[in-house]
Amino acid sequence: MIRVAAKLWAFIVRDFQQQVSYRLAFLLQIGGMFLSLGAFFFLTRMIDPNAKGLDGMNPFEWMLLGLAFQYYFSTALYAFSAKVRSEQMMGTLEAMLVSPTSTGLVIFSSAAWDFTYAGFRVLLYLGGAWLIFGISFHLENFPVLLLGIVLTLLSSVGLGMLSASFILYFKRGDPINFFLSGMTTFFGTVFFPAEQLPAFLQGVSDYLPITWSLRVVRGALLQGKGFAELQSDLAALAVLTAVLLPAGLFLSRIAIRKAKQEGSLVQY
Amino acid sequence: MGHAVEARRLEKRFTRKRSIRELLFQPFRKAEVVEALRGVDLTIREGEIFGLLGPNGAGKTTLLKILSCLVLPDEGSATIGGHPTSREQEVKPLIGLVHSDERSFYWRLSGRQNMNFFSTLYEVPRERRDGRIAELLQKVDMDDAADRPFADYSSGMKQRMSIARAMLHDPPILLMDEPTRSLDPAAALSLRRFIQDELSGRDRKTIVLATHNLHEAELLCSRIAVLMKGKVRQVGTVEEVRRWGLDTRNYELELDRWPAEAGGRFNVLSDRAWEDGRRIRIGLSGDDGLNPMLAYLLEQGVTIRGCTQVDADLEGAFARILEAE
Numbered sequence: 001m002i003r004v005a006a007k008l009w010a011f012i013v014r015d016f017q018q019q020v021s022y023r024l025a026f027l028l029q030i031g032g033m034f035l036s037l038g039a040f041f042f043l044t045r046m047i048d049p050n051a052k053g054l055d056g057m058n059p060f061e062w063m064l065l066g067l068a069f070q071y072y073f074s075t076a077l078y079a080f081s082a083k084v085r086s087e088q089m090m091g092t093l094e095a096m097l098v099s100p101t102s103t104g105l106v107i108f109s110s111a112a113w114d115f116t117y118a119g120f121r122v123l124l125y126l127g128g129a130w131l132i133f134g135i136s137f138h139l140e141n142f143p144v145l146l147l148g149i150v151l152t153l154l155s156s157v158g159l160g161m162l163s164a165s166f167i168l169y170f171k172r173g174d175p176i177n178f179f180l181s182g183m184t185t186f187f188g189t190v191f192f193p194a195e196q197l198p199a200f201l202q203g204v205s206d207y208l209p210i211t212w213s214l215r216v217v218r219g220a221l222l223q224g225k226g227f228a229e230l231q232s233d234l235a236a237l238a239v240l241t242a243v244l245l246p247a248g249l250f251l252s253r254i255a256i257r258k259a260k261q262e263g264s265l266v267q268y
Numbered sequence: 269m270g271h272a273v274e275a276r277r278l279e280k281r282f283t284r285k286r287s288i289r290e291l292l293f294q295p296f297r298k299a300e301v302v303e304a305l306r307g308v309d310l311t312i313r314e315g316e317i318f319g320l321l322g323p324n325g326a327g328k329t330t331l332l333k334i335l336s337c338l339v340l341p342d343e344g345s346a347t348i349g350g351h352p353t354s355r356e357q358e359v360k361p362l363i364g365l366v367h368s369d370e371r372s373f374y375w376r377l378s379g380r381q382n383m384n385f386f387s388t389l390y391e392v393p394r395e396r397r398d399g400r401i402a403e404l405l406q407k408v409d410m411d412d413a414a415d416r417p418f419a420d421y422s423s424g425m426k427q428r429m430s431i432a433r434a435m436l437h438d439p440p441i442l443l444m445d446e447p448t449r450s451l452d453p454a455a456a457l458s459l460r461r462f463i464q465d466e467l468s469g470r471d472r473k474t475i476v477l478a479t480h481n482l483h484e485a486e487l488l489c490s491r492i493a494v495l496m497k498g499k500v501r502q503v504g505t506v507e508e509v510r511r512w513g514l515d516t517r518n519y520e521l522e523l524d525r526w527p528a529e530a531g532g533r534f535n536v537l538s539d540r541a542w543e544d545g546r547r548i549r550i551g552l553s554g555d556d557g558l559n560p561m562l563a564y565l566l567e568q569g570v571t572i573r574g575c576t577q578v579d580a581d582l583e584g585a586f587a588r589i590l591e592a593e
Contacts (some may be wrong), residue, residue, distance in 0.1 A: 010388035021376040058546035098336045099389035100360040263339040
């Protein structure tokens with residue numbers, strides 16, 4: 001376990017070192033983030049605060065959390081597959097895979113920095129909103145929030161591993177990413193509540209982990225809801241996580257084995 | 269002496285993936301199958317430099333990839349230090365792979381940062397890590413450049429870093445895939461010396477060297493296997509392979525003259541004037557043809573200034589093996 005943690009940490013350090021070697025890009029990204037935050041602040045001023053599905057929450061605060069966590073999910077979706085692809089292209093994947101580190105751990109750890117960085121960006125989003133726009137958050141139910149975030153992380157890892165499996169095996173682009181990103185944006189209650197959708201489409205949202213994740217996060221941070229009020233949302237998120245995570249890990253094992261049989265593990 | 273590497277009836281086929289266009293327009297056409305390895309049997313002894321020689325596409329890299337657990341064989345088996353390659357966790361600590369591809373590092377990081385990262389993956393204990401990296405950087409003569417970005421290194425330096433990385437966990441077996449491919453002659457020479465003197469001579473590593481450079485194989489390897497179209501065509505010491513398919517021994521004679529009537533008696537391979545005499549290359553069958561030839565020349569009053577056996581070269585052997593295909 002210590003060995004696995006040390007390897008995970010080594011990946012984070014490696015990618016941090018690479019990230020800071022592009023200092024200007026790093027600073028511009030942060031600047032861009034705050035600009036988009038400002039844009040959404042003014043955009044949401046046009047939205048009716050009593051719109052169906054907002055449950056009395058301020059539209060900007062509602063969308064702010066949607067944006068922050070959608071970024072987290074899209075990182076999960078893209079990070080594994082993008083990292084696998086870029087390591088294949090750089091020739092570093094082969095160098096890592098001949099080391100006594102399992103292929104699954106190499107793939108999983110490759111995205112560790114992206115998750116860390118995404119977490120940092122979520123904090124920056126929330127911190128910026130608090131500092132610049134004076135938004136206050138309920139932190140009294142932090143353990144519930146933390147549980148929601150852990151389940152969010154695990155379910156997104158499951159989706160990410162599914163996507164990486166696709167890249168490992170098929171090499172040609174990643175339709176899973178494309179499809180899931182679109183689904184998340186449209187049905188995931190990121191930009192508008194599911195209640196705004198036609199009735200026959202509203203049920204689709206229930207099958208996406210981001211829907212439940214956002215219900216927990218918004219409930220805890222914006223409405224100060226506790227475990228009792230959020231337990232059904234947490235349970236739904238836990239069920240989706242229990243399906244997605246093992247499915248992602250299982251399919252990635254199959255993809256790795258197939259790629260080794262075909263000799264295409266390090267090809268791109 | 270034990271066996272470091274063994275391969276038994278290894279077979280590997282690759283199926284070329286079909287494009288969507290092919291699937292649409294020729295749905296019933298069978299996918300193309302390439303037989304990369306066709307029943308490869310090999311035994312590599314501990315401590316030897318073993319050359320895998322063959323033209324491009326012969327199966328050298330596929331064999332190395334199977335030995336380094338990156339590719340699974342379709343048939344047959346391979347063992348490293350007695351462990352089957354299917355048991356990755358037992359095999360990987362025993363091998364280090366030196367890539368021909370200098371891209372296999374993080375170019376924006378320094379050499380030392382790269383080594384630090386890979387040392388964790390290679391499970392070098394934390395307390396020994398800095399010392400081990402420093403020792404290896406010194407060994408490959410990269411200690412002065414270790415903190416420069418990898419992107420700034422020359423091809424030779426990158427290749428030396430690749431060797432240092434493969435040795436991080438001090439494996440007894442090094443698998444080298446055309447390590448001098450992208451190097452200039454001086455850097456290639458220096459690397460060959462390093463392989464021979466340090467890795468083989470001092471560290472007693474078993475080295476499996478895949479190359480299509482015949483000169484390199486002759487210089488470095490104690491034994492070689494010639495692979496062609498996925499099969500081992502010849503295996504043996506360099507001398508044994510050099511002599512494969514040769515039914516004559518060649519000698520070069522330095523003579524004051526060459527009697528005209530001798531032409532029909534001997535198989536003259538080349539004849540050229542040289543200062544005040546002739547230099548003649550003759551092919552003789554068997555070992556006992558030399559004495560009668562020399563006796564004949566002396567009888568004819570020829571002054572023999574020199575007589576040397578001309579070594580059969582690997583290039584000739586390679587051409588003969590290729591011809592026999």
